[in-house]
Amino acid sequence: MIANLVQLAAEEEQSPLMPPGPELLVGTIAFAIVFFFFWKKLLPNINKVLEERRAAIEGGIEEAETMKVEAQSVLEQYKAQLAEARHEAARLRQEAQEQGAALIAEMRAEGQRQREEIVAAGHAQIEADRKAASSALRQDVGKLATDLAGKLVGESLEDHARQSRVIDRFLDDLEEKAEAGR
Numbered sequence: 001m002i003a004n005l006v007q008l009a010a011e012e013e014q015s016p017l018m019p020p021g022p023e024l025l026v027g028t029i030a031f032a033i034v035f036f037f038f039w040k041k042l043l044p045n046i047n048k049v050l051e052e053r054r055a056a057i058e059g060g061i062e063e064a065e066t067m068k069v070e071a072q073s074v075l076e077q078y079k080a081q082l083a084e085a086r087h088e089a090a091r092l093r094q095e096a097q098e099q100g101a102a103l104i105a106e107m108r109a110e111g112q113r114q115r116e117e118i119v120a121a122g123h124a125q126i127e128a129d130r131k132a133a134s135s136a137l138r139q140d141v142g143k144l145a146t147d148l149a150g151k152l153v154g155e156s157l158e159d160h161a162r163q164s165r166v167i168d169r170f171l172d173d174l175e176e177k178a179e180a181g182r
Contacts, residue, residue, distance in 0.1 A: 142167030 019027065145167055 138167070138171060141171065145170050 018024075142164075
């Protein structure tokens with residue numbers, strides 16, 4: 001038991017955080033070998049990969065900036081084209097309205113002209129019909145007047161020249177009385 005106590009006392013002297021000397025030496029040599037290996041072999045590769053990644057990121061950022069500028073330029077062009085298209089549409093709409101108004105005015109003028117032609121043709125037809133009716137009425141009234149005058153006078157008014165004079169005189173008297181009555 002004493003041996004156990006001596007061993008425990010010896011262990012108590014040694015700190016649990018401090019390894020024994022030979023282990024410390026082996027650990028330090030192993031660490032130095034691993035550190036040297038990392039420093040000579042892995043660290044340059046890691047730095048190279050990090051440098052490539054940094055260059056790729058910076059290149060991506062520059063490319064993104066370039067794309068952003070290009071996109072902004074395309075957007076500006078698009079907006080300009082859109083404004084031009086709107087302006088052109090407004091101009092075409094205005095032009096169509098003007099053409100429509102001119103067409104309406106032209107159609108109204110054409111309608112007015114046709115109406116006036118129809119009215120003039122109607123007046124001419126009425127005048128022609130009135131003259132034809134007057135002529136027919138004059139002949140019918142002349143015939144009746146000649147027959148009546150022949151019965152009243154008691155002689156025949158078969159002579160055409162005489163008939164014509166009597167009819168004209170009778171109708172002229174009627175027209176004078178009609179004009180005097182107005």
